[in-house]
Amino acid sequence: MAAIxxxxxxxxxxxxxxxxxxxxLAVLILDLFIADKRSLGWISLIGVLLAGxxxxxQQGLAGFNPAFQSVAIVDGYAHFFNLIFVxxxxxxxxxxxxxxxxxxxxxxxxxxxxxFSTAGMMVMAAATDLMVVFLGLETMSIALYIxxxxxxxRQTSGEAGVKYFLMGSFSSAFFLYGVALVYGAxxxxxxxxIGQVLSGGGQGPLALLGxxxxxxxxxxxxxxxxxxxxxxxxxxxAPTAVTTFMSVGAKAAGFAAMIRVLMVSFSPAFxxxxxxxLVVLAVLTMTLGNIAxxxxxxxKRMLAYSSIAHAGYIFVGVAAGxxxxxxxxxxxxxxxxxxxxxxxxxxxxxxxxxHIGTKLSEYAGLxxxxxxxxxxxxxxxxxxxxxxPLAGFWGKLYLFRAAVNANLTWLAVVAVINSGVAVYYYFxxxxxxxxxxxxxxxxxxxxxxxxxxxxLTVAAAATVLIGLAPGSIIAMAISGIFG
Amino acid sequence: xxxxxxxWWLSVATALFSLGLYGALSRxxxxxxxxxxxxxxxxxxxxxxxxxxxxxxxxxxGQVFAVFVIAIAAAEAAVALAIIIAAYRQRGTVNVDDLDxxxx
Numbered sequence: 001m002a003a004i005x006x007x008x009x010x011x012x013x014x015x016x017x018x019x020x021x022x023x024x025l026a027v028l029i030l031d032l033f034i035a036d037k038r039s040l041g042w043i044s045l046i047g048v049l050l051a052g053x054x055x056x057x058q059q060g061l062a063g064f065n066p067a068f069q070s071v072a073i074v075d076g077y078a079h080f081f082n083l084i085f086v087x088x089x090x091x092x093x094x095x096x097x098x099x100x101x102x103x104x105x106x107x108x109x110x111x112x113x114x115x116f117s118t119a120g121m122m123v124m125a126a127a128t129d130l131m132v133v134f135l136g137l138e139t140m141s142i143a144l145y146i147x148x149x150x151x152x153x154r155q156t157s158g159e160a161g162v163k164y165f166l167m168g169s170f171s172s173a174f175f176l177y178g179v180a181l182v183y184g185a186x187x188x189x190x191x192x193x194i195g196q197v198l199s200g201g202g203q204g205p206l207a208l209l210g211x212x213x214x215x216x217x218x219x220x221x222x223x224x225x226x227x228x229x230x231x232x233x234x235x236x237x238a239p240t241a242v243t244t245f246m247s248v249g250a251k252a253a254g255f256a257a258m259i260r261v262l263m264v265s266f267s268p269a270f271x272x273x274x275x276x277x278l279v280v281l282a283v284l285t286m287t288l289g290n291i292a293x294x295x296x297x298x299x300k301r302m303l304a305y306s307s308i309a310h311a312g313y314i315f316v317g318v319a320a321g322x323x324x325x326x327x328x329x330x331x332x333x334x335x336x337x338x339x340x341x342x343x344x345x346x347x348x349x350x351x352x353x354x355h356i357g358t359k360l361s362e363y364a365g366l367x368x369x370x371x372x373x374x375x376x377x378x379x380x381x382x383x384x385x386x387x388x389p390l391a392g393f394w395g396k397l398y399l400f401r402a403a404v405n406a407n408l409t410w411l412a413v414v415a416v417i418n419s420g421v422a423v424y425y426y427f428x429x430x431x432x433x434x435x436x437x438x439x440x441x442x443x444x445x446x447x448x449x450x451x452x453x454x455x456l457t458v459a460a461a462a463t464v465l466i467g468l469a470p471g472s473i474i475a476m477a478i479s480g481i482f483g
Numbered sequence: 484x485x486x487x488x489x490x491w492w493l494s495v496a497t498a499l500f501s502l503g504l505y506g507a508l509s510r511x512x513x514x515x516x517x518x519x520x521x522x523x524x525x526x527x528x529x530x531x532x533x534x535x536x537x538x539x540x541x542x543x544x545g546q547v548f549a550v551f552v553i554a555i556a557a558a559e560a561a562v563a564l565a566i567i568i569a570a571y572r573q574r575g576t577v578n579v580d581d582l583d584x585x586x587x
Contacts, residue, residue: 165559169520177500
């Protein structure tokens with residue numbers, strides 16, 4: 001029997017991922033000894049930011065790729081998504097530091113699970129093998145299932161956990177079945193090899209069936225219509241600090257893996273096959289998300305529906321199927337990371353114990369009670385609407401321009417009409433905050449935790465600054481697309 | 484073994500997947516839905532191993548993948564049962580039709 005040969009693994013390539021994982025393990029152990037759980041949050045924050053710095057320093061250095069027997073790659077694309085995950089995780093930790101204590105949930109588990117989930121997302125963005133995509137997907141999802149059910153005293157949280165788990169697991173099964181069929185059609189699970197086999201004319205129909213099933217799995221993860229039923233209940237029922245994280249992180253990770261699979265494995269051989277499917281997903285997701293959001297009387301639930309609509313806008317860029325569309329989607333996800341976590345941070349800051357204080361009517365007169373909080377919320381909502389010169393405007397502009405340049409002008413028109421519909425419900429909140437008097441009995445605002453203030457400041461500053469000078473982020477997004 | 488054509492294995496896998504899908508969609512008990520989901524994952528394993536044997540007998544990609552799927556299915560089941568028990572303690576039922584406190 002031959003000696004077992006250990007192949008070179010190249011751990012240095014996955015440094016950001018390793019930092020996040022080891023911070024997670026350290027926090028897990030420190031949780032046993034440290035009574036003040038807030039310090040765990042600050043440790044997690046440092047770990048996440050270090051991972052971002054390490055990833056940035058790796059850029060431009062040669063000799064990393066491909067890592068781990070070409071199942072992962074450290075390219076600009078993976079790095080850009082890693083930064084999105086770092087932003088989402090860091091802002092969510094800051095939100096949690098204030099929010100969890102106020103609702104009586106200040107536990108170490110939140111930070112541990114958040115770090116493990118972030119690690120799963122980073123795996124998804126770097127994976128070049130469907131087996132590794134699946135591993136990352138499950139690492140991310142299993143941690144998120146538990147986080148959704150974190151508040152064991154509140155019924156809605158447990159309900160969110162059960163729904164998220166059942167739907168997520170269901171979609172994973174479809175995704176896996178698709179992967180198995182693609183493997184059968186091409187004889188490989190490597191994204192690049194699959195692309196080569198299919199371009200050379202492999203087993204077309206079987207691979208196409210597999211791609212369809214994989215798309216169902218991804219559509220569940222990014223909450224696209226008609227696979228969105230779980231989204232409002234899960235986002236609404238989960239603790240707000242968890243919703244903040246999963247509404248951005250899980251969506252970005254789903255898109256990261258989906259775009260790489262579509263663009264590397266199934267392009268150009270199958271572009272014409274999947275483009276119509278994505279166009280349909282984009283139209284349905286935008287339209288239903290926006291129309292359902294119109295009817296909401298609860299701001300948290302409204303933001304859940306609006307996050308569905310935003311997935312639809314991103315699908316517009318992906319459906320374009322061009323390098324321009326992909327970089328526009330990347331840019332939009334980065335912008336979305338700031339403005340959406342910001343909006344949920346405001347919801348979390350206003351929420352009281354037992355899930356009270358998220359109703360639209362309870363935002364009445366917020367300007368008088370807490371002018372800065374109202375101003376921050378207004379910035380995020382204007383940006384989500386897509387008003388110039390805020391970041392959300394540029395994000396939408398690049399997405400829609402990519403669609404027009406890919407001869408999908410009508411899709412861009414549908415998207416613009418949808419943005420118009422969205423104005424109605426975003427402005428509903430702004431009208432409540434600035435033009436309605438506060439309800440009787442609404443006590444003066446108790447003040448915001450310093451960590452939440454930091455999160456709001458960073459998110460609002462980024463939303464405004466990216467809006468005023470989008471150039472550098474756009475350049476990064478463009479350099480982040482693969483050959 | 485080799486006399487059995489690949490399509491037979493795939494048919495069994497498809498049937499198993501469909502059974503699991505039916506169970507997951509029709510059952511009201513969260514535990515029963517979980518059992519349906521496990522069937523779906525096992526159908527995938529049959530596919531993976533069968534493809535490995537017939538398409539790429541020179542390596543073991545599919546078999547390794549199947550082992551990964553089994554391991555992750557176990558982790559998923561553990562987390563799922565914990566979440567279902569937590570929900571049961573909150574309201575004394577695991578019937579998914581009763582999990583409707585957030586309808587608008």
